[in-house]
Amino acid sequence: MGLRVLAYRAYQRVLRSRLAPSALPRHVGVIIDGNRRWAAAYGATPRHGHAAGADKVVEFLGWCDEVGIDVVTLWLLSTDNVTARKSAELDALLEIIPDLVDRLAETGRWHVNPVGRLDLLPAPIAARLKEVGEATAAIDGITVNLAIGYGGRQEITDAVRSLLAEHAERGTPLHELADTLDVADISRHLYTRGQPDPDFVIRTSGEQRLSGFLLWQSAHSEYWFCEAYWPEFRKVDFLRALRSYSTRHRRFGS
Numbered sequence: 001m002g003l004r005v006l007a008y009r010a011y012q013r014v015l016r017s018r019l020a021p022s023a024l025p026r027h028v029g030v031i032i033d034g035n036r037r038w039a040a041a042y043g044a045t046p047r048h049g050h051a052a053g054a055d056k057v058v059e060f061l062g063w064c065d066e067v068g069i070d071v072v073t074l075w076l077l078s079t080d081n082v083t084a085r086k087s088a089e090l091d092a093l094l095e096i097i098p099d100l101v102d103r104l105a106e107t108g109r110w111h112v113n114p115v116g117r118l119d120l121l122p123a124p125i126a127a128r129l130k131e132v133g134e135a136t137a138a139i140d141g142i143t144v145n146l147a148i149g150y151g152g153r154q155e156i157t158d159a160v161r162s163l164l165a166e167h168a169e170r171g172t173p174l175h176e177l178a179d180t181l182d183v184a185d186i187s188r189h190l191y192t193r194g195q196p197d198p199d200f201v202i203r204t205s206g207e208q209r210l211s212g213f214l215l216w217q218s219a220h221s222e223y224w225f226c227e228a229y230w231p232e233f234r235k236v237d238f239l240r241a242l243r244s245y246s247t248r249h250r251r252f253g254s
Helices: 004-019 035-041 046-067 079-084 087-107 122-134 152-170 174-180 184-189 235-246
Strands: 027-031 069-079 109-117 143-150 200-203 222-227
Touching: 004 235, 035 046, 046 069, 046 087, 046 235, 069 079, 069 087, 079 087, 079 143, 087 109, 087 122, 087 143, 109 122, 143 152, 152 184, 200 235, 222 235
Parallel strands: 027 069, 027 200, 069 143, 109 143, 200 222
Antiparallel strands: none
């Protein structure tokens, strides 16, 4: 074993020892970015990059387990990806993502909860994702939200549509709904309803923008941007991110 590996492991232990459980986020969101650029840097295909990214997801959830994170939301595929990606790359993603979902379910460790416009996906894939969500719902482990066919604006639109449909069924007059509508009403219809909002959002690949990720829920989140492409994101990077979070004074909009 090389000296560099030993040094990194020692550094990881130091970082881990300095993270108080009370200072850790309950819900971590991750904007997975850089799979294609990582693959291109090695002369590989986008498919290879996305496959490596899927392997990293499994590894990352193990790290989250170790430190006691309750909820993790991973953005795997946006609505724009579904409608605008080149067909060959999208076809590869539509093979890799269901395989990843099955791998996560087979561990028996996590509640795998696909969220997003699953109706945009091929019907057999959408059905399989829903089956896994139902089959793992009772597992007492990390809730893993897999954002697939996801867009923040679309989620808010769907929440409002669901809210209006609910009140239409009750026969609530629109003027009465307009007078009583509040933030909590919208929150109850989001894809992540019933879950804590993300305390901490991580984005890999050096990009410093949210791109619509959890627009409603991340209003008071802390952010951390990492230069590493997602497949090369290391445990030490994650621990550094958590260390940064633990030192921040959260103001919640004030």
